[in-house]
Amino acid sequence: DTGVSQDPRHKITKRGQNVTFRCDPISEHNRLYWYRQTLGQGPEFLTYFQNEAQLEKSRLLSDRFSAERPKGSFSTLEIQRTEQGDSAMYLCASSSGLAGVSGANVLTFGAGSRLTVL
Amino acid sequence: AQKITQTQPGMFVQEKEAVTLDCTYDTSDQSYGLFWYKQPSSGEMIFLIYQGSYDEQNATEGRYSLNFQKARKSANLVISASQLGDSAMYFCAMREGWDNQGGKLIFGQGTELSVKP
Numbered sequence: 001d002t003g004v005s006q007d008p009r010h011k012i013t014k015r016g017q018n019v020t021f022r023c024d025p026i027s028e029h030n031r032l033y034w035y036r037q038t039l040g041q042g043p044e045f046l047t048y049f050q051n052e053a054q055l056e057k058s059r060l061l062s063d064r065f066s067a068e069r070p071k072g073s074f075s076t077l078e079i080q081r082t083e084q085g086d087s088a089m090y091l092c093a094s095s096s097g098l099a100g101v102s103g104a105n106v107l108t109f110g111a112g113s114r115l116t117v118l
Numbered sequence: 119a120q121k122i123t124q125t126q127p128g129m130f131v132q133e134k135e136a137v138t139l140d141c142t143y144d145t146s147d148q149s150y151g152l153f154w155y156k157q158p159s160s161g162e163m164i165f166l167i168y169q170g171s172y173d174e175q176n177a178t179e180g181r182y183s184l185n186f187q188k189a190r191k192s193a194n195l196v197i198s199a200s201q202l203g204d205s206a207m208y209f210c211a212m213r214e215g216w217d218n219q220g221g222k223l224i225f226g227q228g229t230e231l232s233v234k235p
Contacts (some may be wrong), residue, residue, distance in 0.1 A: 033222060040208050042122075043163070043224030056220055089161065095221060102171065104151055104213075105221045109163035 004110035013082055020078045021113040025094030032075050033107060034049050034067055035091040036060065043091055044078045063089075080118060082117045089114050121145065122210050122226035129231050131200045138185070139195040139209030139229045147171075151213040152193040153223060154184065158206040166208075169193055200233045207231075 005024040013019050025032050030051050035043035046065070048056045061067075064082075067097035069075040079086055093107040123142045131137035143152065154166040155157045171178045177184040185194040197204055207230050211223040 009175050031221060040227075042211075042227050043223075045224065048220055048222050049219045050220075056222065091163065093163070097221065099133060103151070106153075106165050106167035106168065107163075107221070108165070109155075111160065114161075 004092055004094050004108055006090075006110040008113060009111065010114045010116075012118065013050060014118050015084060016081055018078065018080045019082060019098075019115060020076055021090050021092075021115075022096045022108060023073070023075045023077070023092030023094075025092070026096075027073075029094035029096050029108070030072065031068055031095045031097050031105075033093040034075070034077050036091065037089040037091055037112070038087075046077075079115075082115075084117045087115055087117045121214075121224045122212055124210055124226035124229050126229045127172075127227075129229055131197075131204075131231065131233055133202060133233055133235050134135070134199055136196060137200055137231065139197070139208050139231065141193045141195065141226060143191050143192060143193060143210070143212050145188045145191075145212065145213045145214050149215060151156070152186070153211040154182070154193075154195045155207045155209045155211060155225075156204075157209060157228070163209070167195065197231075202233050205231060205233045 007022045027107040035044040037043040049069040064080045067077045088111040091112045093109040095107045150171045152169045154223045156164045164187045167179045167182045169186045183196045209228045210226045
């Protein structure tokens with residue numbers, strides 16, 4: 001088990017371009033979450049999948065953002081027509097939905113994909 | 119309204135001493151969970167400790183303990199015997215409702231802890 005993987009780790013793009021991030025969760029985890037974190041702030045929830053179903057979307061997820069998890073395994077987050085305000089760290093997390101040894105359904109995070117929009 | 123409040127943007131502690139990081143929360147749910155995560159400069163969020171709203175005893179995990187005061191809606195993290203490797207951002211987070219309702223977390227703004235040798 002290699003944990004949650006995110007790709008790319010860093011992306012620099014020009015305003016107006018489209019970008020796509022990929023997240024590979026822990027293999028037996030059926031829940032997958034996307035968060036956005038700007039400098040000096042805590043992560044903000046964007047969206048959540050249970051298997052392939054997208055069950056919740058934050059109002060932060062504007063029309064330019066779309067997330068998919070087509071086969072209930074990896075997920076992609078696409079940002080169309082990027083704006084400078086989209087510059088942030090995009091974090092992916094997964095969980096099994098079951099209580100672990102700590103008694104909680106713990107979210108395991110990836111290292112994040114840092115987006116810089118010029 | 120802010121659901122998770124961390125009032126200490128930055129904290130300093132001497133190596134080997136204990137430190138308390140503050141967290142207050144706001145919810146009308148009876149069932150909720152409180153989490154602490156550590157984020158070193160590498161960026162990855164590392165789970166530290168969990169407290170359920172119905173847990174009567176404070177949670178402990180090695181050098182980490184959670185001082186849970188339900189009536190005050192506070193869930194402070196205590197790190198004993200600080201180590202240089204504890205220098206990082208620390209985030210308090212809350213899951214509202216039962217876990218089978220999704221399990222998403224709401225995070226505070228974080229506290230940057232610096233451990234001095």
